[in-house]
Amino acid sequence: MKASLFRTTGLALLAACLVHAPAQAEPRLTVISQWSAGAEGAAMDAFGKMVTEKGVKWEHSPVSGFTTDMMNKLRADIIAGKPPAASQLKGPEIKAWSAIGATVNLNDVVKATDYEKNISADLAKIHKPKGDWIALPLQIYRVNTLFASKKAMDKVGATELPKTWDEFNALAAKMAAAGITPVAHGGIGWADAMYFELTLAGISADAYRKSIMELDDKALRGPEVLAAFKQLRQLTKWMSPSNAGQHWSVFLPALMKGDYGFLMMGGWASGVLKKGNFEEGKDFLCGPTPNNTGKPVFDMNADGMIFWDTKNADLLAGQKATAQVAMSKEFARTFTQINGSIPVRTDIDLSDAGFQDCQRDAAKNLSGAIAANQAIMSLGHNMAQTSPVTAALRDVLTEYVHNDKIMPEEAQKRLADAVDTVR
Amino acid sequence: MVEARSLSTRGSRILLYVVLIAFAAFYLTPLIVVILNSFRSFQEITQTSVLGFPREFRFDNWVQAWGSYCIAGICSGISPYMWNSLLIAVPATLISTLLGAMNGYLLSLWRFKGAGLIFGIITFGVFLPAQMKLVPWAITLRDLGLSNTLSGLVLIHVVQGMSFTTLFCRNYYVNVPKDLIKAAKVDGAGFLQIFWRIILPLSPPILIVTVIWQFTGIWNEFLYGITFSEGSARPVTAALMALSANIAQAREYGIESASVLIAALPTLLVYLFGGKYFVRGLTAGAVK
Numbered sequence: 001m002k003a004s005l006f007r008t009t010g011l012a013l014l015a016a017c018l019v020h021a022p023a024q025a026e027p028r029l030t031v032i033s034q035w036s037a038g039a040e041g042a043a044m045d046a047f048g049k050m051v052t053e054k055g056v057k058w059e060h061s062p063v064s065g066f067t068t069d070m071m072n073k074l075r076a077d078i079i080a081g082k083p084p085a086a087s088q089l090k091g092p093e094i095k096a097w098s099a100i101g102a103t104v105n106l107n108d109v110v111k112a113t114d115y116e117k118n119i120s121a122d123l124a125k126i127h128k129p130k131g132d133w134i135a136l137p138l139q140i141y142r143v144n145t146l147f148a149s150k151k152a153m154d155k156v157g158a159t160e161l162p163k164t165w166d167e168f169n170a171l172a173a174k175m176a177a178a179g180i181t182p183v184a185h186g187g188i189g190w191a192d193a194m195y196f197e198l199t200l201a202g203i204s205a206d207a208y209r210k211s212i213m214e215l216d217d218k219a220l221r222g223p224e225v226l227a228a229f230k231q232l233r234q235l236t237k238w239m240s241p242s243n244a245g246q247h248w249s250v251f252l253p254a255l256m257k258g259d260y261g262f263l264m265m266g267g268w269a270s271g272v273l274k275k276g277n278f279e280e281g282k283d284f285l286c287g288p289t290p291n292n293t294g295k296p297v298f299d300m301n302a303d304g305m306i307f308w309d310t311k312n313a314d315l316l317a318g319q320k321a322t323a324q325v326a327m328s329k330e331f332a333r334t335f336t337q338i339n340g341s342i343p344v345r346t347d348i349d350l351s352d353a354g355f356q357d358c359q360r361d362a363a364k365n366l367s368g369a370i371a372a373n374q375a376i377m378s379l380g381h382n383m384a385q386t387s388p389v390t391a392a393l394r395d396v397l398t399e400y401v402h403n404d405k406i407m408p409e410e411a412q413k414r415l416a417d418a419v420d421t422v423r
Numbered sequence: 424m425v426e427a428r429s430l431s432t433r434g435s436r437i438l439l440y441v442v443l444i445a446f447a448a449f450y451l452t453p454l455i456v457v458i459l460n461s462f463r464s465f466q467e468i469t470q471t472s473v474l475g476f477p478r479e480f481r482f483d484n485w486v487q488a489w490g491s492y493c494i495a496g497i498c499s500g501i502s503p504y505m506w507n508s509l510l511i512a513v514p515a516t517l518i519s520t521l522l523g524a525m526n527g528y529l530l531s532l533w534r535f536k537g538a539g540l541i542f543g544i545i546t547f548g549v550f551l552p553a554q555m556k557l558v559p560w561a562i563t564l565r566d567l568g569l570s571n572t573l574s575g576l577v578l579i580h581v582v583q584g585m586s587f588t589t590l591f592c593r594n595y596y597v598n599v600p601k602d603l604i605k606a607a608k609v610d611g612a613g614f615l616q617i618f619w620r621i622i623l624p625l626s627p628p629i630l631i632v633t634v635i636w637q638f639t640g641i642w643n644e645f646l647y648g649i650t651f652s653e654g655s656a657r658p659v660t661a662a663l664m665a666l667s668a669n670i671a672q673a674r675e676y677g678i679e680s681a682s683v684l685i686a687a688l689p690t691l692l693v694y695l696f697g698g699k700y701f702v703r704g705l706t707a708g709a710v711k
Contacts, residue, residue, distance in 0.1 A: 036494055036665035038675065045493075061654045064665040072650045076561040080570040249674055253472050276469030 027317035028057040031305070032077075033088035034070050036062035039271055043338040047138075050325050050334065056318045067382070075100070083308040085315040086322060090137075090304045091383040095129035102309035103134035104316070106323055110136075115327040118345045120300075120370045122377065127304055135306035136326045139341035141266045142362035143378045144198050144289040144299040147273075150282060151258030152180045161287040165202055165231055168262075168290040172238050175261040182238035184260040185401075186246035191265075192401040193394045194380030195235060198264050200228035201299050202291045205374040212393075213377055213384045215423060220416040229400070229408035236401055244402075252276065256283050264289050266301055266381070270358040271340030286358040288365055296368030301381040302344065342366065392422040461485065461680035468676050481677075488681035494665045497655060501682050504662035508642055509689070510573055511658055515580035516637040522581070523588020523633055528622050530589070531596040532604050533614070542593060548586030553646050556583075564651060571653040579651065580641045587640075588633045595629035596622065631700040639690045659686045 029051060035044040041062070048058035061084070063070040070088070077083050078101040089097060110116060110133045116124060119137070127135040148161055155178050162168035172182035185191065200208045207224030210216040219225065240260075243251075249272055254260050256278055263269065270286055280286055291297050305326065307319045325331050332343035337354040342363045350360045369375040377383035382390055396418050400411040460468065461484050462477040490500040497503075530542050560579055561570075569575035599622070607617045648658040663686055666679050694701075 037492070041493060059654070062665060063649055063661075069646070069649050069664070072557055072646070076557065076564075076570075076650045079558065079561040080565040082570065247674060249469075250473055253468075253470055256470070272469070275465070277466055278470075 025314040026057055027055060027321050028059065028312075028314045029086060029318035029322050030059045030061070030084045030315065031086040031088075031322075032061050032063055032070065032073060032084045033305075034062060034064050034067065035088070036064040039275075039339045043139075043335050046334050046338055047325070047331065050331060051318075051322050054321045054325060056321045067387075071097075078308075083310070085310055085319050086305050086307050088303060089135060089306040090302060091126060091377065091381075092386045093382065094126060094135045094304065094306055096386050097306065098129060098134055104307040104309050104319055106133040106136070106307060106319075109133075109320055109323045110327065113324075113327050115345070118347045120346075120366070120375050122375055123300065123302055123344065126302075126377075126383075135304045136323060137302045137304040137344045138326060139303055139336055139339065140344055140366065141268055141301040141341045141381075142288070142298060142365060143194060143266045143301050143381060144201055144291075144297060145265060145267050145269070145358070145362065146287055146289045147255070147263040147265060147269060148285040149180075149255050149258050149261055150284055151256070152261040153285065155180065155258060161285050162290055164292050165199070165290045166292075169234060172261060176238060180261050181240045181259060182261040183235050184248075184251040184255050184263040185235075185239045185243060186248050186250065187239075187244045187402065188247070189394050189398050190380045191248060192380075192398040193390075194378070195264060195401065196228060196232050196397045197299060197379045197384075198289045199231040199235065200225060201297050201376060202289055202293070203227050203231065205293055205295075205297045205369075205376055208376050212379050215385075215389070215419050217416060217419070220419060221412065225415070226408055226412050229411045232400070233404065233408055236404060252278075267342070267358060267362050268340055270356055274340075274356060280357050287361055293374065295372040295374055296365050298362075298366045298369035298375045299378050300366075300375055301378045301383055346370065389419070389422050392418045457680045457683060460676045461488075461684055463677050465675055465677055473676060484677040484681040485685075488678050488685060492666070492675075492678055492682075494662055501659055501662045501666075501685060503655060504657055504659040505686065505689075507573065507652075507656060508659040511576045511580065511648075512638055512641040512689075515577045515584065515641050516634055518577075519581045519584030519588050519637055520630060520633045522585050523590075524592045524623070524626060524630065525618065526585065526589040527592025527594075527596045528618055530593045532599065532601065532622075542589070546586055546590045548583060549590060557646070557650060560647070560651065571651060571656070573652070573656055575651055576647060576658070579647050580637075580644070584637050584641070587636060591629055591633050591636070592626075595626070599625060628700055631697045635693055635697050635701055638693050642690050 033044060035041050044060060044062070048060055051058050063073045074083070074087055074097070083101050123137055123140075127133060127137055146161055152175055153159065156171065156174040158171055158174075162171050175182045185195065197208065197212065200212070204224040207219055207222060210219035211222070211225050248263070248265055248269065251260060251263060252269070252273060253276075255263055256273075256276075270280070273280075273284060278284060288297070305322075307323065310316060310319075329345060329348060332345045332348050333354070335341075336343050336359070340356070340359065342350075342359050346363075346367045348363070350363050366375065379385065379390060379393060384390070385393070393415060396411065396414045400406050400414075406414075456474060459475070459477060460473065462480045462482070463475070463484075464481055467478055468475075488500055489502050491498055492500045494501070494504075526545065530538050564570045564575045564578075567575070567578075569578060603621060604617060607621055612620065643660060644658070645660040645664065649661040649664065652658065652661065663679075663682055666675065666682055
């Protein structure tokens with residue numbers, strides 16, 4: 001009898017262990033992103049490999065295409081009660097979306113490392129919208145990157161990239177006189193907005209922060225914004241009038257041939273040029289866009305990953321391990337070497353051959369801009385505002401770029417009014 | 424005199440052909456660019472231009488697009504996604520067409536009180552934009568336990584397709600003489616028997632129209648496909664999107680072109696085999 005009771009208890013204990021076992025199942029991470037193919041897909045795969053090495057089962061389900069498609073998917077999954085453990089999300093949308101679905105508090109995981117000390121304070125703020133870490137930035141692109149055609153530069157006898165807008169204007173005028181189209185531009189909405197933000201950022205980063213990031217009415221109607229519209233009008237006169245709705249990469253061959261002088265585009269363009277067998281220094285020059293402020297300016301486009309709350313112990317463990325990987329120096333190096341961005345951490349040594357000069361220049365630029373408090377968030381790439389505000393501003397800017405009958409003063413008024421209506 | 428007339432006829436004929444060829448060339452140019460790019464390497468396109476003749480005809484874009492290009496870490500090209508699309512489009516097309524025929528038959532030949540209202544409600548679905556229905560579908564699929572499954576997508580396309588198929592079939596069956604049905608009833612045929620024996624044999628023209636319409640619509644559908652599917656169970660439109668539409672990367676125009684051409688083949692075949700019935704079916708009964 002006693003033996004039998006002992007056996008029963010033993011069996012019950014064993015059964016309890018077995019039932020309990022799934023809670024201690026292997027850590028797992030379900031993740032959705034827009035990165036599926038090419039260099040971005042490869043970087044994501046490398047991320048997955050690093051996480052897998054930490055014992056986490058990586059289940060990546062990309063929703064590529066436009067951001068809205070991924071948002072639709074995310075919303076459907078949240079409604080279905082099965083949000084992914086993590087998803088790509090960036091800028092002010094992190095705050096907006098964290099109101100729709102519950103997120104995981106990562107404070108302990110982040111505070112256990114030296115991560116927070118080594119990234120930009122503005123960037124950190126975006127990823128802890130209410131004071132708690134709920135998301136992590138993965139990479140940064142410098143949006144204010146200037147690419148110059150070496151052939152076009154040679155033709156007008158220039159050897160160095162223009163540093164200020166005045167230098168840029170003088171050089172572009174020389175190019176125009178030599179039969180070169182000075183500015184390459186495809187006329188897509190986000191790129192129109194980007195050309196405006198680059199001119200304003202190069203005129204006054206402070207004014208950019210106040211007007212575009214903080215939507216300060218006085219700044220929006222101030223002299224710096226007007227100056228930016230005037231400079232932008234000058235740029236549009238140097239664009240080819242026949243280019244509408246074209247992807248920027250379409251212009252790269254003509255730029256390399258010297259038909260175009262300059263392209264202003266995020267650092268990702270250098271990865272494309274590298275893949276097309278063009279060399280920095282020989283075929284093109286790469287550096288920051290013109291900047292009158294005297295101190296480094298960095299216009300940031302930083303993709304991040306948000307972590308959604310879950311009751312599954314395996315997913316919670318997977319989230320923790322993944323966050324640790326994403327904050328590591330090793331991740332920062334590997335991820336950015338593959339896709340051509342720069343690390344979020346400012347304490348990474350970029351001297352090895354896996355990086356391009358263009359990336360090194362951008363990383364140096366970032367540290368300098370953070371020190372000078374001139375690291376700002378991109379409007380064209382949804383870092384400065386939520387999408388409704390961005391869309392309202394973009395409408396005004398696109399129309400201005402494509403209709404040269406609109407005067408700078410009128411455009412400035414329209415921009416400030418558009419902000420008033422959506423605010 | 425006669426000669427002069429035939430000369431002027433010939434002149435206008437030549438002019439007609441010139442205009443037609445010019446229009447055809449205008450519309451075919453994008454397709455030709457896509458076909459040419461499918462044979463050019465990435466380097467060649469990046470170094471010269473998106474427009475151009477291939478320096479040498481390379482078939483590796485096609486091979487990669489079909490079976491080895493990496494999408495989301497799975498290096499199997501678009502072929503598995505083609506299969507998924509077939510698994511969605513074929514059953515959804517057949518079921519929605521059959522249900523549409525049944526609805527049309529009932530609403531036109533078995534008139535009952537409120538038939539007009541029900542027809543109105545069903546066809547209302549034709550006018551609803553897809554984005555509006557995303558959240559209701561997300562809830563429905565959740566409650567049915569069909570989130571992120573191929574069956575869920577089939578259900579969506581069947582239900583939504585019924586608006587169109589009912590509209591098509593009802594308008595076709597309205598022209599079927601009522602006496603035919605009465606005669607059959609006198610002979611003792613029931614509801615289903617009349618449908619199978621009399622109505623369906625009369626229906627090929629309109630059924631071909633609905634099949635073409637449904638198949639191409641479902642095959643090309645993207646929004647539901649990407650929102651309610653996951654991982655490797657994606658339709659081909661979602662896989663094609665994965666190949667392109669990125670801001671921050673070099674576009675693989677060669678592979679994209681080959682993939683698009685492959686993905687367009689099934690709908691092209693459906694049109695080639697059923698196309699001549701399409702207009703015939705749509706206009707049947709229109710001029711009486």
